Every structure is written in C-alpha cells, then in structure tokens.
Amino acid sequence: MTRPPESTALHNRIRRDMESRIMSGQWRPGERIPTEQEWMESYGCSRMTVNKALRALVQSGLLESRKRAGTFVAAPRFHRAALEIPDIRAEVEGQGLAYRLELIGRDRRKATAEDKVLLRVSSGELLALECRHFARDLPYALEHRLINLAAVPEAATVDFSAEPPGSWLLGHVPWTEAEHRITAVNADPAMAKGLGISENAACVALERWTWRGNERITYARQLYPGDRYALVAHFHA
Template sequence: MSSRPPGLERRIRAELEARIRDGSWPPGHRIPTEAALMAEYGCARMTVHKAITALASAGLVTRNKRAGTLVAKPPVVTAVLEIPDIAALIAARSEVYEFRLLSREIRPLRAEDGAEAALAPHGEVLALTGAHLAGGEPFGLESRIINLATAPEARDRDFTVEAPGSWLLHHAPWTDARHRITAVAAEATQARRLGVARGGACLQIERWTWRAGAGVTFVRQLFPGDRYDLVAEFSPPGAT
C-alpha cells in the first residue's frame, strides 16, 4: 500500500463529515470499516484512522468495540436564558420525540419545600413526573408542578400525549422566570431511566415561571451530561 498522498487524510475527513452533516448518515448510522475505507480511497490504514480520529475529536462519531464507529447524536443546544420546547428541539434534529408520563397527582402545594414555596405560598398544584425520549431512547427526566390557580386548564389535561412544558408554552404565558443550573450525580432510579451508570454526571435544570407575579410552574429536569449544551451569547455593557 502506498503512503498517503498529501491532503488525502483531510479529503477523507471532509467527505465523511459531509455525509454526516447532510443527513446521508443519520445519528446511529454505522460508518464503513477502516478496511472498507482503505479500499475505497486506496490508502494506508493510518490515513483512514487519523481521519476518523479527527471526526471523533469533533464529536461527530463515537467508537464502540462491538458496534463499530457510529454517527454521534448531537447534543441539544439552547440559550441559557431561553425556556425551550424540548419536543421542538428534538424534532429539529430529525428525531422522533415522545413524552412518557410516569405519574400524575393533584395535591396541595408543599410550603415546607423551598423550591415549591418559591413558586407560591399555598394552593393546589398538578404534580407530574415524566421522561423525554428522542428516537425511542431516554433523553431527560422531569418532575413538575403546575399552579392550578394560575393555569386551571391544566387540571383536565392528562399529558399522556403532549408534554406539559410544550403545553404551558402555548397556554400559560409567563412574564418572569428564574433558572438554577447544577451538576449532579444520577441516583439509582434516575440512572436506570436515563440509561447511564449510577453516579454518572448529569445536568440539572430547575426553572420557575411567573405571570404578573403569580407562579405558573416549577420544573426540575435532569439530562445526561453529554446530551444537552447550554449556550449564552452576550456583549459587554455599552457595546453596540
């Protein structure tokens, strides 16, 4: 086998990347083996290996000894100060979204719970827990309370089809919001539902929303650390 021509490694990487980015190879697709790519490009194994390593470093592919090299599932990216519609974000990645309701209960607000008390001092809430799925695989978990004094229509929603967050964005507009973002380790039940190792690194987002001073909802969402990116763009004071 001849040594690689100048630039061939970059060409292989660029052509493989193009197939990934234009959707020819969707997330989860197994790319050709190094041997197959050697034959396709007429080059040495090291040339192909370096091209694939570069794709892995860029987060475009993942390597698995048993499954081979697969097209990576890109993390969802959202602005820190936005309240995203997870269903829409996943659909934008051309993946099928599903919300799986795990529990539903109408109960009094627990004023002794600081997170709930920050939403409202008292009242009746709809308490929900559920899982977000992307392409049939776990994407995130959430536990949520909805203040029925502010969003009374939620009382009659079962949320077995539409995710509560999506419904709220369209039916219970908010004027103020607060985020709290922390890194946490997955507990046993959380790890099982998310398909990660117990103690695995996760991103926890807590969010409160109000409308004209009245609490709308409090939600605590948990995502595996490699599946969600938070991004903020800003300028220094006085910048134009």
C-alpha cells in the same frame, strides 16, 4: 432584543455606521462620539433621523447619552448572554428525531411542604407531574413539574401524556418572568435507571420557575445526561 432589519433606510445606515465603529474598536468604551449636530451635517439629514439611530443604539445598550454632555460608547455589558432554553419536544424534533413522552406520574393535590418550597407558594392546589422525554426511543430527560392550579386551572383537564407540559404551558399560558438555575449533579440510582446511564454519571440539572405578574405558574426540574446535553448561550453586541 431584536436584531434590526438589514434595511436601507437612512437611520439604519447611520446606525450601522455607528455600530461598526464601535465593533471595530475605532470608538472605545467611554469615548464621546460626535454630536447629533455633527452627524446631521455629515449625512445632510435632519436631527430626528440621527436621533432615531442613536436611540436605537442607546436602547440596545451600545451607547449611553447624557444631557448637555453628549453621547458615549457604553462600557461593555459584563457577561450577559442570551440563553435559549428550548421546549424539549421542539428541540428533539428540531434535530430530526422522533419525540416521545412518557407520563410516569400525575397527582392533583394540596401543596405539601416540599411543594411549597419548590413552587414558592404558601398554600393551594397544584398538579404534580413526573415524566420522561425520549428522543428516538432513547431517554433524553427526566422532568419533575409542579403547576399551580390557582393560576392555571385549565391544566387540571389537560392530557399530558399527549403533549409535554412545557409545550402546553408555553402555548397556553403567557408568562412574564422566568428564572433558571443550572447546576451539575451525580445520577442517583433512580436517575441512572430512568436515563439509562451509569450511576453517578454527571447530569445537568436545570430548574425553572415561571411567573405571570405575582402569580407562580410552574416549577420544573429537568435532568439531562451530562455527556449528551449542552446548553448554549450566545451574545453578540
């Protein structure tokens, strides 16, 4: 969803008028709002202009309209927040810190049983990467990544010690669908060592699957020290 511009166009003024009535609670969920006729009379404009404002709000989920019955304030969409899951390098550099990547392992192989489960493919060749992200020489995250070479053959030739796999993929491979799973885990000895934290410290584990159409592109598991990292999601109507 994109925020509509702060324009002075008539349909935008009408839209903002409607929005503020919803936001303020003057119109409550389920309530019926005036008809397009009434709006065009009160604004002295054409019906298409009113319609344009209404359609925008219907598309953004604030209103619902039913033929013959009218247009109604939508029940607030439950809890659906926009969660930004940023590119790690961009995030670190965005904080003004020096970013560094350490490529620990790189393996081109036929999918093992475990790979198949994680990447959700039935067979094929893939690239498995292990890496560690640093912010100002402090470990920031550990990453385990699988890239489906059937979908992204170019990946086989990329130097991932120079560019983090997430950044490279975002820039080169268009994706249409992604799923994220966020949970908390205790650091095992390897994680503790890799992140420079004490054993059993709570970490945020973020798993991500990415598709393009039906093709699996990549699987990533990123581990962050729980005391240094927070995911933030924001919703505004």
